[in-house]
Amino acid sequence: MTTDIDSAPATDIPERLLLGSGPSPVPPRVLAALAQPTIGHMDPAFADIMAETIALLREAFQTENRATLPISGTGSAGMEALVANFVDSGDRVVCGVNGLFGERMAEELRRAGADVVPVEAQWGRAVPIEQLLEAAVGGRTDAIVVVHGETSTGVAQPLEGLGDWCREHDALLLLDCVTSLGGHALRLDEAAVDAAFSGTQKCLNCPPGLAPFTAGERALEKLGRREQPGRSWYFDLSLVLDYWNPGASGGRAYHHTAPINMIYALREALRIAVGGDWLPTTWERHRRAHHALRDALAVFGCERLAPDGEQLHPLLAVTPPAGVDEAAVRSALLDDHGIEISGGLGPLAGKLWRVGVMGAGARREPQEQLVTALATLLDAEPDEPLAALAEGWRA
Numbered sequence: 001m002t003t004d005i006d007s008a009p010a011t012d013i014p015e016r017l018l019l020g021s022g023p024s025p026v027p028p029r030v031l032a033a034l035a036q037p038t039i040g041h042m043d044p045a046f047a048d049i050m051a052e053t054i055a056l057l058r059e060a061f062q063t064e065n066r067a068t069l070p071i072s073g074t075g076s077a078g079m080e081a082l083v084a085n086f087v088d089s090g091d092r093v094v095c096g097v098n099g100l101f102g103e104r105m106a107e108e109l110r111r112a113g114a115d116v117v118p119v120e121a122q123w124g125r126a127v128p129i130e131q132l133l134e135a136a137v138g139g140r141t142d143a144i145v146v147v148h149g150e151t152s153t154g155v156a157q158p159l160e161g162l163g164d165w166c167r168e169h170d171a172l173l174l175l176d177c178v179t180s181l182g183g184h185a186l187r188l189d190e191a192a193v194d195a196a197f198s199g200t201q202k203c204l205n206c207p208p209g210l211a212p213f214t215a216g217e218r219a220l221e222k223l224g225r226r227e228q229p230g231r232s233w234y235f236d237l238s239l240v241l242d243y244w245n246p247g248a249s250g251g252r253a254y255h256h257t258a259p260i261n262m263i264y265a266l267r268e269a270l271r272i273a274v275g276g277d278w279l280p281t282t283w284e285r286h287r288r289a290h291h292a293l294r295d296a297l298a299v300f301g302c303e304r305l306a307p308d309g310e311q312l313h314p315l316l317a318v319t320p321p322a323g324v325d326e327a328a329v330r331s332a333l334l335d336d337h338g339i340e341i342s343g344g345l346g347p348l349a350g351k352l353w354r355v356g357v358m359g360a361g362a363r364r365e366p367q368e369q370l371v372t373a374l375a376t377l378l379d380a381e382p383d384e385p386l387a388a389l390a391e392g393w394r395a
């Protein structure tokens with residue numbers, strides 16, 4: 001083992017094409033940003049990087065919210081921050097549950113002492129808006145929470161009507177958009193979402209480690225009405241905002257040591273995502289990539305779980321071909337071809353392949369690699385699925 005701190009880093013990391021449920025492929029530009037020299041978290045030069053990151057995040061979320069920043073931690077930290085700041089103990093909260101991440105959200109809300117009203121739908125279907133609103137009018141409701149992109153099933157949750165209802169009834173609309181941000185049409189301000197969180201490792205093509213987060217004035221007003229500080233010090237937005245200073249005036253107060261290099265990486269990833277190929281182009285590219293891959297996999301006999309109109313473009317969940325050992329094929333894809341795809345979760349374990357169509361993975365070349373490798377492993381001719389893929393990209 002070498003002890004020379006200036007020597008090259010370990011190179012025992014295998015080469016992978018990440019087409020699973022996340023993380024997604026990280027472009028060399030983003031990895032290079034991550035490897036830049038670490039500077040101090042109170043350095044004025046870092047403040048400029050923070051300001052640019054905030055501006056790019058606002059664009060990504062399609063929001064004007066002052067309180068927009070990356071929470072230090074993975075997507076789950078964003079969920080904890082959302083609940084810790086905007087849900088009080090005893091609040092009545094209607095929560096859509098149609099997959100693993102809805103279940104997780106309901107559990108987080110329960111742990112926060114909320115009176116959770118779960119509105120369940122079959123895994124693989126969206127939660128009907130009418131059912132969410134019916135549950136909401138069943139008592140004084142403080143918040144409605146839904147998962148916009150349910151990664152466990154590849155379903156996109158419609159939001160129409162939820163934001164207006166919340167505004168009329170003094171409730172907050174809170175959103176998990178971990179898998180949808182940057183890959184599925186979502187305009188937070190237009191949808192009247194009060195607060196939302198995401199993750200860096202899906203459609204933004206950044207390593208995991210930060211949770212993009214945004215909160216509007218209605219949510220901040222509720223936070224400001226608290227008589228006692230919330231139970232979480234780390235995620236207390238009023239303290240975190242003093243460090244991020246999104247108003248861009250005055251100084252910044254130390255709260256915790258920001259993960260400097262991850263913020264370099266996020267800024268670079270956002271410069272790519274929110275740069276030339278941005279809205280609505282990026283949404284359209286994800287939509288085409290989703291449909292092209294769906295058509296190609298259909299040739300092998302795979303069927304999409306989500307019905308038309310409810311599909312989440314960045315995550316294609318399909319049934320494996322009949323009679324195929326799905327886990328064995330996934331292992332061989334990784335071991336023999338260096339390609340990662342994901343399996344089913346919970347009640348769908350062993351019954352699904354979940355293929356990421358995220359950011360740099362939502363392009364024709366990586367999909368061709370996947371389709372070609374699958375053809376080899378399934379002992380099928382690649383020409384027909386590759387032609388379906390090409391046709392899908394032309395459509």
Ligand SMILES: Cc1ncc(COP(=O)(O)O)c(C=O)c1O
Binds near residue numbers: 147176199
């Ligand atoms: C919809 C959704 N919410 C929350 C999370 C949790 O994020 P993380 O694993 O980054 O903590 C994930 C992770 O895949 C997710 O897909």
